[in-house]
Amino acid sequence: MAETASNSAPSTTPTAEAPAPQETKKTTEAPVRWADLEDEASEEPSASSEDKGAPELGVENLKIDESKKINKFLDEPEDSNIKAVTAGETPYTSAFTFEELNLSPELLKGLYVEMKFEKPSKIQAISLPMILTPPHLDLIAQAHNGSGKTTCFTLGMLSRVDPNLKAPQALCICPTRELAIQNLEVLRKMGKHTGITSECAIPMDSSNYIPINKRAPVIAQVVIGTPGTIKKWMSAKKLGVSNVKILVFDEADHMLAEDGFKDDSLRIMRDIEKMSSHCQVLLFSATFSDTVKNFVSKIVKRDHNQLFVKKEELSLESVKQYKVNVPDELSKVMVIKDRILEFGERLGQTIIFVRTRNSASMLHKALVEFGYDVTTIQGALNQAERDKIVKEFKDGLTQVLISTDLLARGFDQQQVNLVINYDLPVKHDNRVEPDCEVYLHRIGRAGRFGRKGAVFNLLCGDMDQMIISKIENHFDSKIAEVPDWRNEEDFKAALRSAGLL
DNA sequence: AAAAAAG
Numbered sequence: 001m002a003e004t005a006s007n008s009a010p011s012t013t014p015t016a017e018a019p020a021p022q023e024t025k026k027t028t029e030a031p032v033r034w035a036d037l038e039d040e041a042s043e044e045p046s047a048s049s050e051d052k053g054a055p056e057l058g059v060e061n062l063k064i065d066e067s068k069k070i071n072k073f074l075d076e077p078e079d080s081n082i083k084a085v086t087a088g089e090t091p092y093t094s095a096f097t098f099e100e101l102n103l104s105p106e107l108l109k110g111l112y113v114e115m116k117f118e119k120p121s122k123i124q125a126i127s128l129p130m131i132l133t134p135p136h137l138d139l140i141a142q143a144h145n146g147s148g149k150t151t152c153f154t155l156g157m158l159s160r161v162d163p164n165l166k167a168p169q170a171l172c173i174c175p176t177r178e179l180a181i182q183n184l185e186v187l188r189k190m191g192k193h194t195g196i197t198s199e200c201a202i203p204m205d206s207s208n209y210i211p212i213n214k215r216a217p218v219i220a221q222v223v224i225g226t227p228g229t230i231k232k233w234m235s236a237k238k239l240g241v242s243n244v245k246i247l248v249f250d251e252a253d254h255m256l257a258e259d260g261f262k263d264d265s266l267r268i269m270r271d272i273e274k275m276s277s278h279c280q281v282l283l284f285s286a287t288f289s290d291t292v293k294n295f296v297s298k299i300v301k302r303d304h305n306q307l308f309v310k311k312e313e314l315s316l317e318s319v320k321q322y323k324v325n326v327p328d329e330l331s332k333v334m335v336i337k338d339r340i341l342e343f344g345e346r347l348g349q350t351i352i353f354v355r356t357r358n359s360a361s362m363l364h365k366a367l368v369e370f371g372y373d374v375t376t377i378q379g380a381l382n383q384a385e386r387d388k389i390v391k392e393f394k395d396g397l398t399q400v401l402i403s404t405d406l407l408a409r410g411f412d413q414q415q416v417n418l419v420i421n422y423d424l425p426v427k428h429d430n431r432v433e434p435d436c437e438v439y440l441h442r443i444g445r446a447g448r449f450g451r452k453g454a455v456f457n458l459l460c461g462d463m464d465q466m467i468i469s470k471i472e473n474h475f476d477s478k479i480a481e482v483p484d485w486r487n488e489e490d491f492k493a494a495l496r497s498a499g500l501l
Numbered sequence: 502a503a504a505a506a507a508g
Contacts, residue, residue: 176505202505228507254505261506356503379505405504428503438504 004223020290083311084126087137088304094125101128101161106193111155114189123307124155130305131156136280138304140252140296144316145286145444146451150186150412153248153282158191160246160280161221166197168239171272171375172248173265174191175255177202177383178390183250184224191222201225201233207385212236227255229266234271242275251409252283252293253437256299267300286314286444287437289301314440319447321455323468331485332422332458333366340420340456341372341490345399347500348417348470352402353442355423360402363422367400376402409441414428414448417500421457424467434467436474437467454498456482 052374086092094100097119098111111117120128123143130139131152144147157170184200191198199220199255212232217223218239223230233239247269254260272279281300288296288308297306315321336352354360357378364376376396377389392398394413401407405425425438446453457468457479472479482490495501 232507264506358502408504413506430505 013282015343022460030422051297061298063143064408080308081141082123082126083306083308083310085306085308086130086241087136087305090133090135090137092126092129092133092305095120095128096125100154100413101132101159103155104194105219106195107155107158107191109193110158110190112194115149115151121151123147123149124152127152127307128155131280131282132159133466135158136278138281138283138300139307140283140288140290140293140300140304141307142309143307144284144309144314146217146316146412146448148449149284149286150183150410151190153250153284154183154187154190156280156282157222157246157248158187158194158196161194161196162206163195163221165243166221166264167243168218168223168241170219170222170246170248171223171230171241171244171267171268172250173230173255174224174250175261175409176406177226177409179250180388181387181390182410182412187224188262189253196221198222198224201384203229207384212238227261227268231264232269234268240275241272244272244276244279246282247272247278248282248284251283251285252296253288254409256283256296257289269299287311287440289437311436311474315475315477316444316447316450316453318450318499319443319453319455320494321443321457321477322482322494323457323459323466323479323480324485326485328460332460333363333370335456335458335485336420336422337367338371339485339488340418341367341400343495343501347495349393349396349398349415350400350418350420350476351407351411351445352400352420352422353408353425354402354404355426357404359423360404364402367402372400373398374400374402377406378404379406405438405442407445411445412448413445414451416446416453417453419443419446419453419455421455423473424457424459424464426467432463432467434471434474435469439471440475444445454495454500456494 098108123141127139127141130137141149141152153172157172161169172183174183180202182199184198187198197220199218201223202225213236215238216368218233221240230239234241249255249265255265258260268283283296283300324335326335341350352363354363357380360376360378364374367374375389375392376387381389389401396415396430408425419442421442425435425442427435429431443455446455459465459468468479482494484490492501
C-alpha cells in the first residue's frame with residue numbers, strides 16, 4: 001500500500017519510501033537508549049496525591065538511579081517526577097518494553113528498525129498504556145522538551161487505525177505547517193510497515209492551488225495539519241470525521257490558548273464529537289500555564305487522565321543557560337559573530353530566535369555582510385521557500401538558522417546544540433512581560449533527547465534585565481552570567497561548562 | 502507595531 005501523496009507539500013515532504021536524508025548523516029551516536037538503567041532498586045516514597053482523591057500512578061518506580069548515569073551523554077531527559085492523575089477504575093501499568101503494549105508486529109518493526117528505539121522513554125512508558133487501553137480516555141499530557149511526546153501520540157494514532165477501513169480515523173492538529181510536516185514524516189517512518197495511509201492538511205501554495213470543491217474526498221487514514229485547513233476541509237465535507245476515533249492536539253496549550261488557535265481548535269473538537277460518538281482526545285505539550293491548564297481540563301471529557309510536570313522542574317538540566325549583557329544592538333551582532341559563530345561547526349547547529357520578521361531580516365543582512373552563511377525562516381516566506389530552508393537545515397547543509405517563533409515549538413533537529421535569544425520572548429499584548437512558555441520551548445530546541453546544549457540570552461538595557469529576572473523567578477532557577485561580552489575566554493569557559501567544547 | 506494560521 002502506497003502512502004497517500006501529500007497534496008500540499010508535494011516535493012518537500014519525504015514519503016516513507018524515500019527515507020529522510022539526515023538518516024544517512026547522523027550516524028555517530030548510539031541508538032537512543034531509554035530507561036535502560038533504572039528502576040526497582042531506586043524507589044522513593046511518592047508525593048501524595050492532592051487532587052480529587054484520584055488514584056496516583058506509581059511513576060516513582062521509573063526514577064533513575066542517579067549514581068549510574070554519571071558521564072552518560074544521552075541521559076534520560078525527564079528524570080524528575082511526572083505527576084499522574086488517573087480517572088475511572090482502570091489501573092495502568094507503565095510499559096517497560098514496547099512488547100507490553102500489544103502493538104502489531106508491523107508497528108513494532110517500525111519502532112525498532114525504522115525509528116531505532118529500544119525501550120519506551122519515561123513519558124512513553126507512562127502515557128502509552130493510558131492512550132492504548134480501553135476505554136481510551138482523553139489525556140492531557142505534559143512532558144519535557146525532547147522527551148519523546150511525538151512518539152506517544154503517533155503510536156496512539158497508528159495503533160488505533162483499522163487498516164481495512166479506508167477513511168480518516170485519526171487527526172492531529174499542529175500550530176505550524178513545519179510541525180505538521182515533521183509529524184507526518186515521523187508517522188510515515190514509524191508506520192512504514194503498517195500500510196496505513198496519511199495526508200498533510202496545510203494550505204497549498206498558489207502555484208498548485210486546487211479549489212477545495214474540486215478536490216476528491218480525503219481517504220487517508222491519518223490526517224495531520226494546521227487548524228485553518230483542517231477546518232476548511234471539514235466544512236467543505238471533503239474530510240469526513242464520522243470514523244475519527246482519536247484526535248490529537250500537538251502543542252496543545254498554544255492550540256487552546258486565548259491568543260492562540262482557541263476558536264478553530266474548539267470548533268474542530270466539537271464538530272468531531274458531534275459526528276463521532278466517542279473520539280479520544282489527546283492534548284500534548286511541554287508547557288501548560290495555569291490558566292490554560294485550568295481551561296483544558298474543562299474542555300476534555302469529565303473522565304480523563306492527566307500527566308503534569310512542575311514548572312520548576314521543566315528546564316532541561318543538560319542545556320546550560322547564560323545571559324550576556326551588551327551595551328547596544330550592534331554588539332549583539334558582534335557577540336554572535338565574534339564570540340559564538342567563530343567556533344564554527346564544532347558547536348553543531350545553531351538557531352537564533354528573534355521577535356519580529358523585520359528583526360530577522362535585519363540580522364540576516366548583518367551576518368551575511370560579515371561573510372557568514374546563514375539562512376532565515378519566518379511566516380512571510382512562501383511555502384516553497386520555507387520548505388527549502390527547513391530541508392537544508394535538517395540536511396545539515398546550513399549551520400546557522402535565524403527564526404521567528406515559527407520554529408520555537410516542536411522543531412526537532414538533534415544536531416542543534418546552541419540556541420541564541422537575540423530578542424527575549426515577550427507577550428505580544430504586553431511587551432514588558434516575558435512569555436515563559438515560549439522561552440522554554442525555544443531553549444528546548446537544543447538538547448534534544450538529553451543531548452548537551454547551551455543557550456545565550458543577549459540582553460540590552462534595563463527592560464531585558466527585568467524580563468530575564470522574571471523568567472528566572474518563574475522557573476525558580478538562576479541563569480549564569482557571561483562576565484564580559486568582549487572576552488573570548490568567557491565564552492569558551494561557558495561553552496566548555498556546557499559540554500560543547 | 503506585533504508570531505502564527507487562513508480567508
